[in-house]
Amino acid sequence: MFRLIPPAGAPISVSEISKILRKRFSSDRSGEIFAEKIKEYTKTKHCILLNSGRTALLAILKALNKMSDFKKNEVVMPAYTCFSVAAAVARSGLKIRLIDSDPDTLDYDYERLNRVDFTAVLAIIGCNLFGILIDWNKLMSIAREKKVYLIDDAAQSMGSSFQRRPSGSLGDAGFFSLGRGKNLSVISGGILLTDNDDVASHLNEYMKEINESNYFIEIKATLNIIFYSLFLKPRLYWIPDKMPFLKLGQTVFDENFKAGHLSTLQRCAATVMFSRLDKVNAARVENARALSSGLLNDDRYRIPGHDPNKYPIYLRLPVLARNKLERDLAVAALKRKGISASAMYPSTIRQIEGIEKYLAGLNDRFDGANAVVDRLFALPTHPYVKPGDIDRIINCLKEI
Template identity: 30%
Template sequence: MSQRPEGYRIPLFRIRADEEVRRAIEKVLGSGRYVLGEETEAFEREFASYIGVRRAVATSSGTSALFLILKALGIGPGDEVVVPAFTFIASVTPVLMVGARPRFVDVDYETMTLDPEAVRRAVGERTKAIIAVHLFGHPADMSPILEVAEERGIYVIEDAAEAHGAKYRGRRVGSIGHAAFFSFYPTKNVTVLGDGGMVATNDEELAERVALLRHHGQVARDDYRMLGYNMKMSEIHAAIGRVELRRLDGRNEHRRRLARIYGEEIGDLLEIPVEKPWAYHVYHIYQVKLEERDRLRGYLAERGIETGVYYSRPVNVHGAIPPEYRGLRFPVAEELTRRVLALPMSHNHTEEEIAEVCSEIKRFFGVRG
């Protein structure tokens, strides 16, 4: 079974569920246990081992994972959290949900992740945490961010929702900060074919608080010790996640092969994604930059090739963000919103499809061959 947007012969993402996934689902259906059972416990252990942390706690989504981290750390009204101005809105909304104030900063043009110098300037007396987003599969530059955090005694939370398996200086993202969160949305490098998330940390106490908060603060049957929420993962989603996790490294290598084809074929025509010497990029999204973004997007659509724009505006200007932030200016983020274009990329795309996309882009630029 696969999912393909109608009208596109080469979709932006391609999502499939095969027989191994179906068997994992059937096993859960036959077990009679659908929440907080053996599959969830196994997925948490296996994910923690893969990332290289002591604990992982499965949640209902990446958004809920960040919300639970913030609550477990005691971050709330009067506190500030440093966030990038160029990211998905769910990197920011949980900060508002706990009553804290986002402190928006600009990003590095090449990596599209936090600008460490902008972070240093933004940290103040009320800053309690920095959310370092590993955007599109490329890690943020963690060393200078950690340096600022250590100097000021604040938390670093890794947003690894788009970076499953990515590495920073040889370490898997999600194992570097005080805590991290992942998303398993259908398009991600690891998916549960629905919504799902994971908190990763070496802090046992933090993990325990997150585990309590995700399930109403329950410590035992009919024993609730804190005001909690209903943000747990289902057994079916955990079972799918276990299958997908086993395949992650091979699938990331496939994405990297597709990225190399793009680089070799169209690297002279537009700005292709960078991979810094200290990074291992997993290309959740293959994002290029060019002035003629909208023209190229229309040209490819006419030829049955789907593209995307991530993102069309800085996050601080969305209507969901309080008006006081909308007048802030972030030159790099604003420039990126005018130039970025996501090309087809997934572990289910073929090398032949990517070569065809490249051929059409060459024709757009008037290049033969």
């Protein structure tokens, strides 16, 4: 097979690469300029650039921990989400309090969340998976009532907004990921946002403790960006897809991740890529709309959080099959047609090997999150997906 649509990503052109390199070697202050642009875009006061979203989350947790009573040592997070969220909480020394996820919305199961004893809870993390914004009104009122901090995990939702408030700015602090396959990608990176001056001053202290970037990181990032821009093309994506050592799309739990600043080259790359974020996001919305309208009349498939009047910027379009077998058949059939769909996270956070030592509460049930693990697959929505691909995806899923 010589044409394979990647599961996620955003094109990077040769002219953009040359612009990034020129910026890197000119004397402009890309880092500060980019941070200023992000502050304006998200209407937030402080913006800090880091080497990953998980470092941003770790930095936020460390700051909140310093600002609080030491008895507040639990962080509430969903049982179905990216493993890096759990890795950052584990690394912070705080305990993970898992709450079941609702398969219909991919948000918290609020009945379960409302039953939590918040005495030891420091913060709640709201994860906007696939670009679907969760119910921030509910989460804000719980956080206010229980007097806990709120963290906006906007790793997958840059450019979205909730009731006109930009994603990333909805908590006491929030963050974006600039990792592979994200709305704005420079292969790896994170953006931390907050309006809270106390959090910001603790963060500035933390920035002094972690590693600065270096030339080795920049060279690696440059090569990765060039490799990514070339092999993300559907005509070539089958090549990296056949290289298991690249670990494309694999989800691992690693609490010993490297925390550091975002390299200068990646700051330049982020500045260049940011200029067309809204255009790329508009293509995602259109592709998701076309895919959903083709699939929603088939009662074997459901789209979590679907609202016909409001299309979020789906980073990928999540679809729930009726069961694991049908999901696996769908992913395999799509692959045969040249489309990489992803079954996403391989387990709930509770099932990660060795996670027990980081958990607060070992006996909770996660039926909703388990159902999502078994039944969910995600369709590509990026700009390399063309109308012919959309028809092929819909026909393939209907024919199964």
